[in-house]
Ligand SMILES: CC(C)=CCC/C(C)=C/CC/C(C)=C/COP(=O)(O)OP(=O)(O)O
């Protein structure tokens with residue numbers, strides 16, 4: 413049977429856990445049977461995957477491109493069920509294709525940019541669809557998507573009404589430094605990250621727009637080391653990424669306890685599967701390959717500023733190969749697209765974050781040093797590198813930054 417190291421490890425440990433697990437001692441015999449049945453089902457599923465995989469796991473690029481292109485074709489017509497997330501769909505699909513090295517036509521790029529323009533509010537920011545109220549999450553997604561499209565046509569960059577965007581971001585800022593997700597909406601750490609990312613990428617950031625924000629973000633770091641959505645909430649990978657990403661964008665990364673964040677994040681990678689869980693005692697999920705895995709380049713950057721810390725010059729501080737094996741062997745749908753875990757449906761969100769995490773795990777790039785660690789055939793499996801703060805390709809991030817940094821920072825203080 414052809415197995416990767418990780419799958420062999422997974423199988424051996426599964427057997428060990430199955431027979432040494434005495435947590436079941438308090439269960440009734442019926443419950444015990446159910447647990448046995450679930451474990452056997454799950455084991456069979458992983459075993460089937462292991463058996464059907466070749467020695468070297470293969471990234472099924474062509475199948476993923478087919479799935480993503482199908483989504484791209486229908487972007488402006490369908491997805492009624494995700495009617496409030498249309499800029500997200502644009503971003504997830506465009507970013508996934510970008511990482512896979514797919515070039516889309518200039519025509520297509522312009523069409524999508526114009527569609528995103530229709531999602532932009534006359535008062536600044538982007539809504540989940542045309543004529544919808546602006547919201548910070550689709551604003552972040554639209555800015556990222558337009559920055560990717562700017563590789564094809566500069567008209568995509570020009571869709572963003574930068575002055576209005578600055579005004580909108582200012583309106584979402586609260587006196588204690590947090591950001592509302594939308595007018596009258598909840599304040600959480602996603603808001604701070606979405607606002608900082610959009611402001612930084614488009615060069616509309618001013619210090620006063622983020623008054624007290626670094627302190628507010630730091631107040632979300634929990635006793636575990638990760639960040640919660642708002643002060644007092646449980647640490648979670650999605651929120652931790654937002655917290656550290658926003659602090660870095662604001663230049664105040666030193667305010668957080670980076671070593672406890674590192675300890676917490678490292679312990680979210682599960683030895684059994686190789687993938688990451690989002691929070692303590694929960695299940696591994698492919699999307700955390702980025703939300704947790706993507707934190708390592710950021711943590712590395714912060715630690716490298718500390719003279720007392722000596723870091724590896726070739727690897728991030730997690731098991732990069734094990735994560736790649738999890739994504740490649742457990743998160744690919746045979747008909748294209750990626751997913752949470754075996755048995756779950758494929759979708760564009762998981763496709764985006766599984767591929768983003770896979771890219772982080774393949775590329776070590778600290779300062780001038782670049783180093784690839786690609787599991788399987790490098791020519792086939794290697795993705796384009798991601799910019800870990802914005803989560804668009806480094807190529808798209810550099811081009812967009814160069815474009816917007818030539819423009820003056822708007823001054824809307826008196827408006
Ligand atoms: C920029 C931006 C909008 C970032 C979003 C970040 C993100 C993914 C946050 C996760 C929020 C959360 C508490 C999920 C728990 O879901 P669950 O209970 O279904 O999953 P779990 O069991 O894995 O925790």
Ligand SMILES: [Zn+2]
Nearest residue numbers: 697698699752
């Ligand atoms: Zn997920």
